Amino acid sequence: MAKQADSKKRRVRGSRTGRPIMTLLDLLGQRWSLRILWELRDATLTSRALRTACDEASPTVLQARLTELREAGFVELGDGGYGLTALGRELCETFMPLHRFAERWHSKSGV
Amino acid sequence: MAKQADSKKRRVRGSRTGRPIMTLLDLLGQRWSLRILWELRDATLTSRALRTACDEASPTVLQARLTELREAGFVELGDGGYGLTALGRELCETFMPLHRFAERWHSKSGV
DNA sequence: CGTGTTGCTACGATAAATGTAGCAATAGAA
DNA sequence: TTCTATTGCTACATTTATCGTAGCAACACG
Numbered sequence: 464m465a466k467q468a469d470s471k472k473r474r475v476r477g478s479r480t481g482r483p484i485m486t487l488l489d490l491l492g493q494r495w496s497l498r499i500l501w502e503l504r505d506a507t508l509t510s511r512a513l514r515t516a517c518d519e520a521s522p523t524v525l526q527a528r529l530t531e532l533r534e535a536g537f538v539e540l541g542d543g544g545y546g547l548t549a550l551g552r553e554l555c556e557t558f559m560p561l562h563r564f565a566e567r568w569h570s571k572s573g574v
Numbered sequence: 575m576a577k578q579a580d581s582k583k584r585r586v587r588g589s590r591t592g593r594p595i596m597t598l599l600d601l602l603g604q605r606w607s608l609r610i611l612w613e614l615r616d617a618t619l620t621s622r623a624l625r626t627a628c629d630e631a632s633p634t635v636l637q638a639r640l641t642e643l644r645e646a647g648f649v650e651l652g653d654g655g656y657g658l659t660a661l662g663r664e665l666c667e668t669f670m671p672l673h674r675f676a677e678r679w680h681s682k683s684g685v
Numbered sequence: 686c687g688t689g690t691t692g693c694t695a696c697g698a699t700a701a702a703t704g705t706a707g708c709a710a711t712a713g714a715a
Numbered sequence: 716t717t718c719t720a721t722t723g724c725t726a727c728a729t730t731t732a733t734c735g736t737a738g739c740a741a742c743a744c745g
Contacts, residue, residue, distance in 0.1 A: 483676035483679060484612070484677075486676070487672060487679065492602070492604070497599045497603050501599060509723085510722075511723090519704090520702090523702070523703075524701080526725075527701095529723095535679075536682070557675050558669045561595065562595050564598070565594035566595075568598065568646075568647070569597070620692085622691075622692085630735095632736090634694080634695090634734075635734075
């Protein structure tokens, strides 16, 4: 079966369809993406504070993710440091139920 | 040397806190995790069909992810192939609003 | 028997993340 | 001014994750 077109340059890794959900899934499917959004859910953090919050993740990836999340319009850098944009807050609330799910999941599998 | 995650107490990458949400975020933050759940959202797929659905992702990672998702209790292998468990379906619905968000996000940014 | 599935694995090549170190810019004392 | 002490951010070598191709054994059809 003929594969997709000759897109040598993949926009977002893995996803070549261009479908928004795939692009989003790929962006969020990168290391620390979800975590960063989570840590910024109700606080504005400096880059160092964010690093601390993220288990001392390497600044290299953290900066890379922050750049991507900023370009995506989810995160912005203001006076007090990094924070969520209105859009980012929307996104964050979208998967906020994940928290409750995680607790239930843990009690089901872990106990 | 099948060196799969054969332990229930495996340390999920990045997260050392043990908090359920972190464990979940780390699991879902791996490549293809979210995508697999998404593709199985309303269909049972064979491993090959799933591979096709996932832009021909390499079977190596796909199998690794499937193993992890199975150990997590989100995915199961039945007669017709891979499908979501009841728990997995719950999880999937948890971030289903992401679809609508992605559409809105896409129309806002660029285009 | 051959042909075609299935789930799954080996393994070299490539891409991504880690960990440590350090940069320039800024701000507040002294 | 100079001495700290932050900030956001980057270099770079090492380690880890993923890719891509190939192929396995098991099972089902004919």
